[in-house]
Amino acid sequence: MAEQHAPAPRDPAPYDALLLLSFGGPEGPDDVVPFLENVTRGRGIPKERLKEVGQHYFLFGGVSPINAQNRALLDALRKDFAGAGLDLPVYWGNRNWAPYLTDTLREMVLDGRRRVAVLATSAYASYSGCRQYRENLADALSALEAEGLPLPRVDKLRHYFNHPGFIGPMVEGVLASLADLPEDVRADAHLAFTTHSIPDAAADGSGPVAEHGRGGAYVKQHLDVARVIVDAVREETGVAHPWRLVYQSRSGAPHIPWLEPDICDHLEELHGEGVPAAVMVPIGFVSDHMEVLYDLDTEATAKAAELGLPVRRSATVGADPRFAAAIRDLLLERAAAERGKAVERCALGELGPSHDLCPIGCCPARSERPAAAGADSPYA
Numbered sequence: 001m002a003e004q005h006a007p008a009p010r011d012p013a014p015y016d017a018l019l020l021l022s023f024g025g026p027e028g029p030d031d032v033v034p035f036l037e038n039v040t041r042g043r044g045i046p047k048e049r050l051k052e053v054g055q056h057y058f059l060f061g062g063v064s065p066i067n068a069q070n071r072a073l074l075d076a077l078r079k080d081f082a083g084a085g086l087d088l089p090v091y092w093g094n095r096n097w098a099p100y101l102t103d104t105l106r107e108m109v110l111d112g113r114r115r116v117a118v119l120a121t122s123a124y125a126s127y128s129g130c131r132q133y134r135e136n137l138a139d140a141l142s143a144l145e146a147e148g149l150p151l152p153r154v155d156k157l158r159h160y161f162n163h164p165g166f167i168g169p170m171v172e173g174v175l176a177s178l179a180d181l182p183e184d185v186r187a188d189a190h191l192a193f194t195t196h197s198i199p200d201a202a203a204d205g206s207g208p209v210a211e212h213g214r215g216g217a218y219v220k221q222h223l224d225v226a227r228v229i230v231d232a233v234r235e236e237t238g239v240a241h242p243w244r245l246v247y248q249s250r251s252g253a254p255h256i257p258w259l260e261p262d263i264c265d266h267l268e269e270l271h272g273e274g275v276p277a278a279v280m281v282p283i284g285f286v287s288d289h290m291e292v293l294y295d296l297d298t299e300a301t302a303k304a305a306e307l308g309l310p311v312r313r314s315a316t317v318g319a320d321p322r323f324a325a326a327i328r329d330l331l332l333e334r335a336a337a338e339r340g341k342a343v344e345r346c347a348l349g350e351l352g353p354s355h356d357l358c359p360i361g362c363c364p365a366r367s368e369r370p371a372a373a374g375a376d377s378p379y380a
């Protein structure tokens, strides 16, 4: 039949699967301590900080919101693929909790998958958000190798911080939060874009070393996203809201410098300057992680109440169908590139589309460990 000879309209080749790679989180009170041990093994986090973060989880019944968010995203992806006529299985594996990456990758291999596109639930360059996931992939491949299993090739899809399917839903979220503020303070509201604080040294080394100055790709990428959102909001409302990129969820020892200011200090400063309201925009988080539910919705919101400063927290992308479609777009784009085709790469802002393959020295670690899916990968 002629139909069989026509090129597939949505050709995922050479990929035979998509792997959603995430952080993982506890599913109940008994999971909290072992989860935190997994996260912080060898990372030098003070004991007091761990106790404190454990309390954040216990406050929510020991359940991290991240797993439900990932299950919703998996559903959205499967729906999106089916709707687009893309026949590709979608798997899910985590760094720190079940389903663990190694178990998922083993299942994939036993299912016959040999060429895997990987989407990490972190949109930006950094050790924690990029290289560490590549190290996790190398560890999983090494475990399968030790079991005598055939190794799949894993390709990590590019950073999507500036993809319209990631930014569009956030713009809508900011507009909704602004509309939710009392009318008399709305036009003068500040936008506080927030992301995970990381050590200054990790920020400086984020992304391809040669390409970025101080603050590295991590800070630059967030600033680019913030500017795009501010412009899009202005186009809708006619108001150029003052804004700043601020940080949250700092965890290391106090004598080590991390990115600042913290969101709570920032709210205090805004209040001191007579700013009448603010919207917290968690651009650093793909979905409502514990950092969003605790550090913003609980801690920073209480701080604002204490100050008498009206604040709203705008929505994360989560399982928005536009985000699922963006992931399909990234996968098909990379698939075409791997087939040697010229591809169009969607990106807003000034930085342009990120690289497909992390170059040698991208987001260096404190100690050198093998990392897959990059120019320095020991795997094919």
Ligand SMILES: CC1=C(CCC(=O)O)c2cc3nc(cc4[nH]c(cc5[nH]c(cc1n2)c(C)c5CCC(=O)O)c(CCC(=O)O)c4C)C(CCC(=O)O)=C3C
Pocket (backbone or CB within 6 Å): 023, 024, 025, 026, 036, 039, 040, 043, 045, 049, 050, 053, 064, 065, 066, 121, 122, 123, 126, 128, 129, 196, 197, 198, 199, 249, 250, 251, 252, 284, 285, 286, 288, 289, 290, 291
């Ligand atoms: C940049 C970044 C992202 C964003 C990229 C991405 O989204 O992946 C991220 C995500 C996440 N971080 C998470 C949880 C934790 N992170 C910790 C510790 C740390 N994070 C760091 C950075 C990041 N982390 C860093 C530099 C540390 C210090 C220790 C180290 O250098 O590794 C700790 C230890 C306790 C503490 O001190 O907070 C916990 C419990 C969860 C799950 C939340 C949930 O359950 O919903 C998620 C998604």
Ligand SMILES: [Fe+2]
Pocket (backbone or CB within 6 Å): 128, 196
């Ligand atoms: Fe973290």
